[in-house]
Amino acid sequence: MATDQALAALQQVLGERLTCSKSERALHGKSESHFPMVLPDAVAYPVSSAEVQQIAEICAKHETPMVGWGAGTSLEGHGLAVHGGVVVDFSKMNRILEIRAADMDVTVQPGVTREALNEELRATGLFFPIDPGANASLGGMAMTRASGTTTVRHGTMRENVLGLKAVLADGRLIHTGSRARKSAAGYDLTSLFVGSEGTLGLVTELTLKLQGIPEATSAGICSFDRMSDAVNTVMETIQMGIPMGRIEFTCADTARAFTEYSGLEMAQAPHLLVEFNGSPESVAQDAERFAEIVADHGGSPFRWSAKEEERRALWAMRHNGYYAILASRPGARAIVTDICVPISRLAQAVEETQYDIAASSITGPILGHVGDGNFHTILLVDPDQPAEMEEAKRLSDLMAHRALRLGGTCTGEHGVGMGKLGFMAAEHGAGWDIMGDIKKALDPKGLMNPGKLVPQE
Amino acid sequence: MATDQALAALQQVLGERLTCSKSERALHGKSESHFPMVLPDAVAYPVSSAEVQQIAEICAKHETPMVGWGAGTSLEGHGLAVHGGVVVDFSKMNRILEIRAADMDVTVQPGVTREALNEELRATGLFFPIDPGANASLGGMAMTRASGTTTVRHGTMRENVLGLKAVLADGRLIHTGSRARKSAAGYDLTSLFVGSEGTLGLVTELTLKLQGIPEATSAGICSFDRMSDAVNTVMETIQMGIPMGRIEFTCADTARAFTEYSGLEMAQAPHLLVEFNGSPESVAQDAERFAEIVADHGGSPFRWSAKEEERRALWAMRHNGYYAILASRPGARAIVTDICVPISRLAQAVEETQYDIAASSITGPILGHVGDGNFHTILLVDPDQPAEMEEAKRLSDLMAHRALRLGGTCTGEHGVGMGKLGFMAAEHGAGWDIMGDIKKALDPKGLMNPGKLVPQE
Numbered sequence: 001m002a003t004d005q006a007l008a009a010l011q012q013v014l015g016e017r018l019t020c021s022k023s024e025r026a027l028h029g030k031s032e033s034h035f036p037m038v039l040p041d042a043v044a045y046p047v048s049s050a051e052v053q054q055i056a057e058i059c060a061k062h063e064t065p066m067v068g069w070g071a072g073t074s075l076e077g078h079g080l081a082v083h084g085g086v087v088v089d090f091s092k093m094n095r096i097l098e099i100r101a102a103d104m105d106v107t108v109q110p111g112v113t114r115e116a117l118n119e120e121l122r123a124t125g126l127f128f129p130i131d132p133g134a135n136a137s138l139g140g141m142a143m144t145r146a147s148g149t150t151t152v153r154h155g156t157m158r159e160n161v162l163g164l165k166a167v168l169a170d171g172r173l174i175h176t177g178s179r180a181r182k183s184a185a186g187y188d189l190t191s192l193f194v195g196s197e198g199t200l201g202l203v204t205e206l207t208l209k210l211q212g213i214p215e216a217t218s219a220g221i222c223s224f225d226r227m228s229d230a231v232n233t234v235m236e237t238i239q240m241g242i243p244m245g246r247i248e249f250t251c252a253d254t255a256r257a258f259t260e261y262s263g264l265e266m267a268q269a270p271h272l273l274v275e276f277n278g279s280p281e282s283v284a285q286d287a288e289r290f291a292e293i294v295a296d297h298g299g300s301p302f303r304w305s306a307k308e309e310e311r312r313a314l315w316a317m318r319h320n321g322y323y324a325i326l327a328s329r330p331g332a333r334a335i336v337t338d339i340c341v342p343i344s345r346l347a348q349a350v351e352e353t354q355y356d357i358a359a360s361s362i363t364g365p366i367l368g369h370v371g372d373g374n375f376h377t378i379l380l381v382d383p384d385q386p387a388e389m390e391e392a393k394r395l396s397d398l399m400a401h402r403a404l405r406l407g408g409t410c411t412g413e414h415g416v417g418m419g420k421l422g423f424m425a426a427e428h429g430a431g432w433d434i435m436g437d438i439k440k441a442l443d444p445k446g447l448m449n450p451g452k453l454v455p456q457e
Numbered sequence: 458m459a460t461d462q463a464l465a466a467l468q469q470v471l472g473e474r475l476t477c478s479k480s481e482r483a484l485h486g487k488s489e490s491h492f493p494m495v496l497p498d499a500v501a502y503p504v505s506s507a508e509v510q511q512i513a514e515i516c517a518k519h520e521t522p523m524v525g526w527g528a529g530t531s532l533e534g535h536g537l538a539v540h541g542g543v544v545v546d547f548s549k550m551n552r553i554l555e556i557r558a559a560d561m562d563v564t565v566q567p568g569v570t571r572e573a574l575n576e577e578l579r580a581t582g583l584f585f586p587i588d589p590g591a592n593a594s595l596g597g598m599a600m601t602r603a604s605g606t607t608t609v610r611h612g613t614m615r616e617n618v619l620g621l622k623a624v625l626a627d628g629r630l631i632h633t634g635s636r637a638r639k640s641a642a643g644y645d646l647t648s649l650f651v652g653s654e655g656t657l658g659l660v661t662e663l664t665l666k667l668q669g670i671p672e673a674t675s676a677g678i679c680s681f682d683r684m685s686d687a688v689n690t691v692m693e694t695i696q697m698g699i700p701m702g703r704i705e706f707t708c709a710d711t712a713r714a715f716t717e718y719s720g721l722e723m724a725q726a727p728h729l730l731v732e733f734n735g736s737p738e739s740v741a742q743d744a745e746r747f748a749e750i751v752a753d754h755g756g757s758p759f760r761w762s763a764k765e766e767e768r769r770a771l772w773a774m775r776h777n778g779y780y781a782i783l784a785s786r787p788g789a790r791a792i793v794t795d796i797c798v799p800i801s802r803l804a805q806a807v808e809e810t811q812y813d814i815a816a817s818s819i820t821g822p823i824l825g826h827v828g829d830g831n832f833h834t835i836l837l838v839d840p841d842q843p844a845e846m847e848e849a850k851r852l853s854d855l856m857a858h859r860a861l862r863l864g865g866t867c868t869g870e871h872g873v874g875m876g877k878l879g880f881m882a883a884e885h886g887a888g889w890d891i892m893g894d895i896k897k898a899l900d901p902k903g904l905m906n907p908g909k910l911v912p913q914e
Contacts, residue, residue, distance in 0.1 A: 102801035180797040183866035191648030340637040344559035409640035441898035
């Protein structure tokens with residue numbers, strides 16, 4: 001068997017850092033989401049780019065699939081070895097290689113998590129802003145083009161990876177980008193790899209932009225009778241050029257779940273949670289100008305504070321949103337949707353979604369990144385009730401198609417993985433074929449995370 | 458002859474909008490830079506995506522090269538048909554298709570120039586921020602990944618194209634991206650096309666991000682004894698999180714050329730020109746905080762103003778920099794370099810460059826985008842003196858290799874074109890081969906702007 005030969009050769013290189021134990025394979029065969037367990041043939045733990053090259057050379061020779069693995073926090077089953085093969089776990093490649101404070105950039109191995117990086121950066125006065133909620137690995141975040149609550153200010157991984165190193169399917173190591181802040185020297189290979197979900201190569205190094213920790217921050221909360229008033233408030237704030245650090249919204253059901261879970265009292269109504277960063281004067285001024293816009297749109301008085309403990313409590317509540325909503329139906333599992341639309345269509349997309357959910361047999365509170373037009377429904381299902389799983393799937397499909405109708409995308413930040421492959425043709429048309437052509441050019445044997453992202457043959 | 462057959466078929470489709478006249482071919486055979494004239498076989502003026510598809514189908518059938526043409530302002534000869542064929546001039550595809558003020562985006566045809574777009578946007582309170590100086594076409598700006606003075610705030614074309622339509626070498630029309638502000642749905646084809654210099658397809662439509670016209674702007678100028686003090690001032694300003702709208706620097710020679718050309722009095726010393734955008738209060742506060750940093754680094758008192766006429770005069774002077782420097786040596790031609798390095802290496806790169814130029818037989822004032830680490834030398838040569846042209850070429854090569862040594866790129870914003878092809882292998886290594894593989898996957902016959910960007914066979 002080709003795979004057995006590959007595993008024997010890999011054992012020579014990696015020793016105990018290649019394992020075929022059932023428990024390790026099971027750990028790398030499940031996802032944070034609702035996808036069924038898929039056991040890989042083995043799990044490899046390389047410690048260097050050179051070892052990843054050796055892994056790729058051996059797997060290429062024996063035509064064995066390679067699937068990257070970060071912190072295992074993917075919501076779309078990106079790391080599942082659906083065609084078997086070797087899961088390459090980057091947890092032992094977790095070193096911060098160089099922090100360059102003067103240039104506000106850092107080079108890391110892909111297994112470093114965002115929290116570990118920010119912990120290490122603290123003394124420098126710098127931080128890495130992209131925050132998807134989970135303590136994901138930076139390699140995984142790059143591969144899924146992750147974003148989160150700070151995207152309205154700092155963009156996604158697309159805007160924050162300056163360059164990377166990747167091992168291709170034939171074992172070649174390439175670098176992309178440079179440490180210059182911009183370049184016009186040829187195709188943007190960095191952007192091609194960011195969001196490629198491990199289908200073009202295994203990323204072994206990343207150079208990331210950093211930001212200065214703001215001198216001051218203010219944060220606050222307000223509620224509205226209607227979702228559209230909340231969205232219009234945000235649109236006007238953006239158009240006025242008031243720079244927001246974060247701007248999140250919740251529906252009334254989410255607000256109730258937050259209240260029950262965190263103890264912070266919220267009216268059962270749509271809410272905005274917002275943060276401003278800058279100097280003490282500017283964050284006060286931004287909050288005051290925002291409060292006026294909120295009042296103009298009929299919102300509740302905007303309560304804000306520049307005190308760190310109050311701000312932390314607010315964002316802890318937001319970050320625990322998934323668990324708060326999960327707790328609102330004991331024993332339930334969550335199916336999380338992720339559409340993103342132009343902001344002018346956001347209120348419509350949310351309201352039509354709420355209508356669909358209200359008419360269904362399940363519940364699904366909503367929260368999201370209103371500044372980006374990206375929102376999630378946390379569809380709560382009993383995993384032992386196939387009818388509920390079906391209903392969630394139907395609602396999720398409705399949402400994805402609605403996003404496309406409204407000029408948006410089926411996934412704002414979670415990626416394609418197992419869950420969104422069925423929408424790629426509808427979203428991209430002939431562009432999806434082009435993705436397949438690029439995949440074939442870089443990985444002709446289809447060994448890098450097969451079964452994902454591109455058209456399947 | 459295959460080309461003759463192609464031209465006959467194109468004439469059927471385009472009528473008088475296909476021309477083989479010597480004068481039209483000559484207009485599309487010269488560049489703004491020092492490259493020799495290259496006459497295309499014909500010039501086509503399509504008016505729609507459908508016509509561009511027909512052009513591509515005919516050219517594909519007869520294996521005739523297709524080379525896109527915007528406003529002809531490229532500095533690296535991107536539009537020269539070095540393998541013959543048809544130049545596709547987009548000047549008749551210059552309609553603004555839809556302005557969506559609520560979403561702060563716009564869809565345009567590629568022949569719209571940035572000034573025409575901003576003129577049209579004025580009444581909406583929005584503007585398109587990318588400003589390479591020349592009144593380039595937006596299609597050309599996308600294809601060269603243009604940037605300019607506002608990049609420190611708004612990024613390059615990479616960050617400002619939300620999606621596009623392109624006709625591939627076989628005539629297929631694809632769309633990339635969506636109107637959503639972000640997406641994790643597959644390979645980032647938009648970023649692949651932005652900066653591809655017409656080698657992957659002909660772009661027929663662009664959707665661009667817009668910005669709100671700031672409520673207030675302040676701008677000012679200051680000088681330093683040493684370039685390194687100027688650079689350190691900018692680095693500290695960025696690290697403090699003071700948001701700059703523009704930050705430019707000039708060397709002492711450039712300051713003298715500005716004084717002679719514009720009449721605005723500048724000391725013969727390195728200068729910073731800076732702009733802040735925001736509310737009236739914030740731009741005053743930003744200017745005052747910047748003035749303190751300037752003083753800390755030994756700069757001259759920072760003179761600033763929020764008056765529009767003074768600000769306009771300052772940026773008009775900067776935008777005329779190329780002509781001011783050209784006027785400092787009557788009859789000379791300019792060879793413009795374009796390296797970009799990490800900001801911590803910028804002072805070193807500038808000082809070593811000045812040393813090389815001082816030791817050479819020609820002059821070359823320097824100016825650039827200090828916030829991005831990107832600077833230009835305007836090497837002044839007598840075009841009738843081959844020795845001077847050789848000297849300029851030697852200096853330009855030295856600079857490109859220096860940029861790579863310092864972790865940067867051979868071109869920050871002008872693109873590869875004819876001038877930088879020789880540095881692609883050194884900059885990208887095996888990554889350049891990958892660019893070639895992608896090119897072959899999308900354009901197997903090599904008909905889209907052949908002779909450019911990828912390895913030549």
